Amino acid sequence: MKIKAFMVALAALVLSTNTFAQDLEIELNNTYAEAMTAIKAKQYDVALTALYKTLDMAFEVENADYVVKAQRYIPVCNLNSGNQKLQAKDLNGALEDYAKAIESGNFYGDTKTVRNAKNRISAIYKSMGAKAYNSKNYASAIEVFAKGYEANRQDTDLALYLAQSYCELKDFENGVRVYTDIINLETRHSKFAKAAANAKSKLSNYLLVKAQEEIKKGDKDAAYATLETLVDAVPANYTNQIFRLNTAASNSDWANLAAWGEEALAHFKGNAEQSSDINYLIAVAYDSMDQNEKAVEAYQRVTAGKQVTAAKKRVVELNKFMKEQKAHQK
Numbered sequence: 001m002k003i004k005a006f007m008v009a010l011a012a013l014v015l016s017t018n019t020f021a022q023d024l025e026i027e028l029n030n031t032y033a034e035a036m037t038a039i040k041a042k043q044y045d046v047a048l049t050a051l052y053k054t055l056d057m058a059f060e061v062e063n064a065d066y067v068v069k070a071q072r073y074i075p076v077c078n079l080n081s082g083n084q085k086l087q088a089k090d091l092n093g094a095l096e097d098y099a100k101a102i103e104s105g106n107f108y109g110d111t112k113t114v115r116n117a118k119n120r121i122s123a124i125y126k127s128m129g130a131k132a133y134n135s136k137n138y139a140s141a142i143e144v145f146a147k148g149y150e151a152n153r154q155d156t157d158l159a160l161y162l163a164q165s166y167c168e169l170k171d172f173e174n175g176v177r178v179y180t181d182i183i184n185l186e187t188r189h190s191k192f193a194k195a196a197a198n199a200k201s202k203l204s205n206y207l208l209v210k211a212q213e214e215i216k217k218g219d220k221d222a223a224y225a226t227l228e229t230l231v232d233a234v235p236a237n238y239t240n241q242i243f244r245l246n247t248a249a250s251n252s253d254w255a256n257l258a259a260w261g262e263e264a265l266a267h268f269k270g271n272a273e274q275s276s277d278i279n280y281l282i283a284v285a286y287d288s289m290d291q292n293e294k295a296v297e298a299y300q301r302v303t304a305g306k307q308v309t310a311a312k313k314r315v316v317e318l319n320k321f322m323k324e325q326k327a328h329q330k
Contacts, residue, residue, distance in 0.1 A: 028057045028066055039073065044081035048074065075105035075113040082120060091124055098124075102151075122152035129161070138165040149178070156182055156195035163199065167206040172226075179203040180233050200234045207233075208243060220251060231260075236267045238274050245281045258285035258294075272304040280307040283314070292318050 035050035051070045058066035082097030098117040105114035125148025132140035145162040148155065159182050166175035179199045186196035207230040214223040227244040234240055241264040248257040261282035268274040283298030296318050302311035 024057060024061050025063070028054060028061065028063060031057065032066060032069065035070075035073065039077065042080070042084070044077045044084065048077050048081070051077065071108040072110075075101050075108055075110040075117075078104055079113050079117050079120075082117065086120065086124070091128070095121060095124060099151075118152035119155065122148040122155035122158050124148070125151070126155070126158045126161070133161055133165060136168070138168045141165045142169070153181060154185065154192075156185065156192060156199075160195065160198060160202070164202060167202075172206065172210060172229075175206065176203065176229060176233060183233065200237065204230065204234055204237055204240055208240065211243070211247070215247065223247060224256075231264070238268060238271075241267070242277070245278065249281060249284065252288070254285040254288045258282055258289070261285065276302045276305045276307065276311075280305075280311055283311065287314065287318070292322050296322075 031050050032054045035047045035054060038044070038047035038050060051074050054066055055070040055074075058064075058070060078097050078101035082094045082101060085091075085093040085097060098121045101117035102114050102121075105111070105117065125144050129141045129144030129148070132138075132144065142162065142165045145158055145165060148158050149162050153159065159178055163175050163178035163182070166172070166178065179202060182192070182199035183196045183203075185192035207226055211223045211226040211230070214220075214226060224247070227240070227247060230240050231237075231244055241260075245257055245261055245264065248254075248260060261278050265275060265278050265282070268278060279298050279301040283295050283302070286292075286295035286298055296315055299311040299315045299318070302308055
């Protein structure tokens with residue numbers, strides 16, 4: 001009798017459990033339908049509440065289909081909610097929603113929504129910082145632009161504004177960092193080529209001026225450090241390389257002139273005139289250090305430009321001198 005009663009109770013429990021599961025499935029379906037209705041009505045806050053509830057219930061009943069459906073819409077609803085607030089000029093609210101779109105998009109693998117949200121965030125901060133930037137209030141501009149740059153490092157317009165703001169305040173460490181990041185984007189996609197070229201030009205101008213000021217002050221070491229930063233960031237810029245070499249030459253720093261010249265040469269082998277100018281400076285360095293054979297080799301590589309005649313003349317002179325030296329040694 002006791003066994004029979006237990007079996008009846010067990011059957012009732014199984015029936016109750018099945019009924020609960022069925023009820024939960026019905027509620028799950030209704031909640032998801034509520035989310036879809038809210039999305040169509042562009043009531044994204046309502047939709048998100050329903051979607052998160054759908055997700056919780058779907059995990060509870062192990063309904064993978066509804067898990068995928070809910071996860072698909074959550075990042076997009078956050079993005080669209082941000083768009084609504086942006087249209088209403090609620091910038092702070094929009095930024096919060098876009099941040100949620102990035103977070104949920106990263107979590108659920110929605111890269112498209114993440115990219116769109118990042119673009120919206122950087123556009124907002126770019127707009128917010130424009131007034132300070134245009135009025136040359138660079139400190140305030142940096143505070144705003146830096147937030148946008150942190151969210152979206154591929155917004156090259158904003159990045160260029162930020163880098164220039166740093167450099168205008170003589171914060172060259174951060175300015176160089178941002179300009180270099182822009183330059184490096186070119187290696188990822190050709191669409192960044194124009195921005196990278198702009199960054200190279202701006203960076204070169206700022207650091208050349210900085211080096212010139214340091215030279216005028218007689219601070220050779222600081223100028224050398226600045227020029228090293230410059231050629232490391234933009235190695236294929238002929239003007240930058242020549243300025244560095246001429247700085248060494250003006251200081252009679254023949255060892256650095258030779259070493260830096262050899263480094264620079266690798267970037268201009270395709271241009272006969274530019275490589276000849278660099279080779280001439282290398283030759284002068286070796287010549288001044290009485291390394292005559294190396295000097296002759298470098299002078300002989302001067303095949304174009306204004307120094308060809310001078311190089312040929314010096315090769316004759318050095319060869320004659322070395323010949324006389326050998327004869328004297330005998």
